[in-house]
Amino acid sequence: MHIPNKPDWALPESAATPEALYANRRSVVAGLAAAGLLPSAAAASTDVGALSPLKSRRTIATDETPTPLAAVASYNNFYEFGLDKADPARNAHTLRPSPWTLRVGGLVNKPLTIDVDQWIARAPLEERILRLRCVEGWSMVIPWVGFPLSALIKAAEPLGSARYVRFTTLADREQMPGIGFPALDWPYREGLRLDEAMNPLATLAVGLYGRRLPNQNGAPLRLVVPWKYGFKSIKSIVAVDFVERQPLTSWNQSQPSEYGFFSNVNPAVDHPRWSQATERRIGEFRRRKTLPFNGYGEQVAGLYKGMDLKKFF
Amino acid sequence: VPPAAKARQLNAPPFWLKPFVHVLVAMPLVWLTIGWAELLWIDQASLSLSAEPVAYTHNGLGLMALRTLVAVLAVTPLYRLTGWTPVMSLRRMLGLWAFAYASLHLGFYMLMELDFSLVLLWKEAMKRNFILFGALGFLALLPLALTSTRSAIRRMGGRNWQRLHRLAYLAGVAAVIHFILRVKGFQLEPWIYLAALVLLFALRFMPNRKRASRASRQPA
Numbered sequence: 001m002h003i004p005n006k007p008d009w010a011l012p013e014s015a016a017t018p019e020a021l022y023a024n025r026r027s028v029v030a031g032l033a034a035a036g037l038l039p040s041a042a043a044a045s046t047d048v049g050a051l052s053p054l055k056s057r058r059t060i061a062t063d064e065t066p067t068p069l070a071a072v073a074s075y076n077n078f079y080e081f082g083l084d085k086a087d088p089a090r091n092a093h094t095l096r097p098s099p100w101t102l103r104v105g106g107l108v109n110k111p112l113t114i115d116v117d118q119w120i121a122r123a124p125l126e127e128r129i130l131r132l133r134c135v136e137g138w139s140m141v142i143p144w145v146g147f148p149l150s151a152l153i154k155a156a157e158p159l160g161s162a163r164y165v166r167f168t169t170l171a172d173r174e175q176m177p178g179i180g181f182p183a184l185d186w187p188y189r190e191g192l193r194l195d196e197a198m199n200p201l202a203t204l205a206v207g208l209y210g211r212r213l214p215n216q217n218g219a220p221l222r223l224v225v226p227w228k229y230g231f232k233s234i235k236s237i238v239a240v241d242f243v244e245r246q247p248l249t250s251w252n253q254s255q256p257s258e259y260g261f262f263s264n265v266n267p268a269v270d271h272p273r274w275s276q277a278t279e280r281r282i283g284e285f286r287r288r289k290t291l292p293f294n295g296y297g298e299q300v301a302g303l304y305k306g307m308d309l310k311k312f313f
Numbered sequence: 314v315p316p317a318a319k320a321r322q323l324n325a326p327p328f329w330l331k332p333f334v335h336v337l338v339a340m341p342l343v344w345l346t347i348g349w350a351e352l353l354w355i356d357q358a359s360l361s362l363s364a365e366p367v368a369y370t371h372n373g374l375g376l377m378a379l380r381t382l383v384a385v386l387a388v389t390p391l392y393r394l395t396g397w398t399p400v401m402s403l404r405r406m407l408g409l410w411a412f413a414y415a416s417l418h419l420g421f422y423m424l425m426e427l428d429f430s431l432v433l434l435w436k437e438a439m440k441r442n443f444i445l446f447g448a449l450g451f452l453a454l455l456p457l458a459l460t461s462t463r464s465a466i467r468r469m470g471g472r473n474w475q476r477l478h479r480l481a482y483l484a485g486v487a488a489v490i491h492f493i494l495r496v497k498g499f500q501l502e503p504w505i506y507l508a509a510l511v512l513l514f515a516l517r518f519m520p521n522r523k524r525a526s527r528a529s530r531q532p533a
Contacts, residue, residue, distance in 0.1 A: 283364075
């Protein structure tokens with residue numbers, strides 16, 4: 001197995017999560033599965049000032065300047081709320097992120113039904129400042145609050161036959177005005193290979209900038225896979241399923257020649273309609289070079305050893 | 314008053330018509346200019362042109378080029394439907410606005426993405442269909458802008474001039490295809506522009522009311 005070198009931003013694991021909680025994570029997650037014991041957090045909204053604060057400890061930092069919150073919360077691709085970048089911030093107030101149930105199932109020993117508010121209240125949250133590179137050629141640096149996806153996976157105890165993880169977004173016409181229009185085949189679905197999902201960089205985010213996620217950013221719970229194009233980082237997740245075969249994912253299904261299942265950030269593989277060699281960091285006017293795996297190659301390149309990344313784009 | 318002068322007077326557009334349309338069409342450009350002035354000299358974090366002002370500007374200029382193109386193609390059908398002659402006075406100015414927005418759209422792309430390299434532009438156009446259609450649309454507008462003067466009409470003769478200026482439809486269709494090929498997923502907006510173009514083209518085949526009425530007055 002490939003053992004990634006620790007990058008300079010990485011803190012020792014013991015600093016990331018208190019020892020007791022770390023040792024006890026399974027019971028922490030299991031405890032969260034029990035319903036209705038804690039008051040739910042204030043409903044998230046499009047108004048970032050109104051979101052409840054979250055306590056976390058920073059585990060992944062960067063010397064890059066984070067993208068201002070106002071930009072992060074106003075420039076979004078979330079087609080369930082409209083196709084324009086400004087639409088989600090305008091329309092996502094109809095989403096009700098609390099209470100929210102996440103179902104974890106498929107090929108697992110322990111199917112889970114999780115009350116997300118309770119989870120957020122109890123889970124040891126980390127702040128992870130990560131780059132987000134959109135397939136459209138823009139990027140941001142975002143201080144997410146969340147926890148490693150692997151914590152959830154370990155709690156569910158996938159069976160040996162589980163090789164992929166499939167994620168599904170809510171598709172509720174009543175809460176999501178964009179669902180009425182077939183821009184994509186709803187509900188939005190994404191997927192990872194199990195070893196990708198277990199990589200320590202794969203994050204389940206519940207907040208950003210120290211507060212719960214704004215609705216337009218995928219409240220209350222979203223995936224953050226910083227070495228892949230942004231559309232892999234699925235928002236407002238209602239289901240996580242462990243499956244044997246590579247799941248059909250929304251963009252891949254809609255335009256397989258343009259959006260691969262893996263969709264690792266790769267400056268050497270152009271999107272058929274535009275170059276991926278460069279990107280524009282939000283807040284800057286000139287384009288900058290795009291890095292392989294969005295600069296996280298040291299941590300993730302080993303996952304793809306021996307694979308032709310031009311073929312499996 | 315001699316009858317010819319009287320007819321000119323009757324057909325002359327009301328004094329407000331051209332300034333009004335100029336202001337209307339120029340508004341997005343003014344908005345973009347103010348936005349960029351704010352970004353560059355007042356507040357770097359301003360979101361008035363969204364968090365990605367480059368894409369916002371680029372898309373805005375392109376959309377205005379397409380909208381003015383549809384508008385100019387609507388002038389003659391509108392005249393035929395209403396018989397209101399003054400509307401015809403808008404044709405040249407709308408056409409030149411369409412060309413202006415298309416030039417700004419292309420120029421901004423060259424500036425921000427290609428560092429004004431024609432070689433890169435050529436490569437992009439050869440590699441990517443949507444750039445090719447955009448370039449085609451622009452190239453179709455170019456001779457129209459160059460022959461937009463009265464003297465050009467005289468030089469070419471009305472009939473040839475009219476024939477050449479049918480390129481406006483080609484420009485419109487190329488622009489819409491450019492738009493359709495550019496968007497992600499299935500989006501309705503570019504198809505609405507295509508429907509508008511098709512409708513306007515179909516209206517060309519309506520009987521010309523002046524010619525028709527003149528013909529009907531002629532003895533059988």
